[in-house]
Amino acid sequence: MEFSRRAFLAGTSALAAPLLLAKCGFVGGGGGSSSDDADTLTFTTWGTDAELAGFRAAIAAFGEANPGQTVELNAVPYEQMFTNIDAQLQAGNPPDLFRVPYYTFGAYAGQGQLLDLGPYLSADTQDRFTPAAWAAVQNEGSPFGLPHHTDTSAVLYNRDLLTSAGITTVPETAEEAWTWEELTGVAQQLRSALPADRYPFAYNWQGNGVTRWLSLLFQADGAFLDTDQRTPLIDSDAGRAAVEFSSSFFSNGFVPANNTTTSASYASEAWFGGTAAMVWSGAFQIPDAETTADFEWGATFAPRNVRGGSDFGGNALVATAQTAKPELAAAFLEFVTERDLMADFCRSASLLPTRADLQGDALTFDVRPELAPVFAGQAATVEPEDAAQVASPFMSGIIPVLQDQLDQAFLGSQDAAAAVTAMAAGIADATR
Structure with missing residues (x-):
């Protein structure tokens, strides 16, 4: 459909x-x-x-x-x-x-x-x-x-770590945001320059924040629910692309191994601690960053693929x-x-x-x-239909489905095709 x-x-x-x-x-x-x-x-x-x-x-x-x-x-x-x-x-x-x-x-x-x-x-x-x-x-x-x-997730960056890896400019508009391919290149450059116990970035999809993973699905121009807010649409080329891209964060060592959706540690902790050079983050963390971060930092845009996309928090x-x-x-x-x-x-x-x-x-x-x-x-990259899907009456049942299947993909126990097929089945069960 x-x-x-x-x-x-x-x-x-x-x-x-x-x-x-x-x-x-x-x-x-x-x-x-x-x-x-x-x-x-x-x-x-x-x-x-x-x-x-x-x-x-x-x-x-x-x-x-x-x-x-x-x-x-x-x-x-x-x-x-x-x-x-x-x-x-x-x-x-x-x-x-x-x-x-x-x-x-x-x-x-x-x-x-x-x-x-x-x-x-x-x-x-x-x-x-x-x-x-x-x-x-x-x-x-x-x-x-x-x-x-x-609130929505842009990318906070540690200016010192980026500069030491030779990255001296970041996108200044949503239209200039790194594409998925360009972000992968930036991450590879950081991975080569950073010591083994530091990482290019961390993603803030822990707990109920797993809905922030959907930003990648939207960037691929996909959807996880139809307009009835219950029929699953995630088993698609866009769904497979989003799972493949996010799983590559782990297989390439771009994120800490514990940066899963069910981790007890929040992504921001890695960035504040200097373990990650960048972190997906909401603007609400700006006051804390200004008072506690002991390095120079800034913010740039989340990546884009077929289109820009972000979470509606x-x-x-x-x-x-x-x-x-x-x-x-x-x-x-x-x-x-x-x-x-x-x-x-x-x-x-x-x-x-x-x-x-x-x-x-x-x-x-x-x-x-x-x-x-x-x-x-x-925030302007959020489409009305993106926000409407997350307002589904069935989100409390959908969230654990996303967590379980994504973590299996991230940790290598299933591929993207199997993950989106399982997500679609789990969403159908949750919305009955």
């Missing part, structure tokens, strides 16, 4: 008739699983210090704009976040609002646990966001969240289906994604905005602002 971009874009453009809301004067429902106060929302999230400060600032601004209406923020460690949310959903007492990664969003929406925002959003809400961001919060043609920010903000205050919840989600609030949040946290009017030159970072165009340019 061929993957149809046109069919996808047509399918996600139709929304339920929206209801225009004023910014004040809501009458919320009483009781229910959230706060008993009709003018108070509960919001659970994790976050860095900068992210939590951004949420608190947005909540304060919402209260000033809407006297008497408040949002109670519950900040928890990421490790506890979804164990808590799942237990609360099961018990019938979830928060009104929570934050969720795009690769997890689909599971909640598909199980009917999120509020369909279509009837509550302003008529122009969709126009705020990039097509890829809007696609990432769709379920059966309706929005079940708002895309708050994204980051998080959406959602309301639970059990909220007794759907209008107030939708109003807060619209408020927190307004231009100035999103710009402030992303600038301080080194994250990428999802609003169309904050792309390109409109994006800045507080730390290493000259790197913002690299990550913005990388």
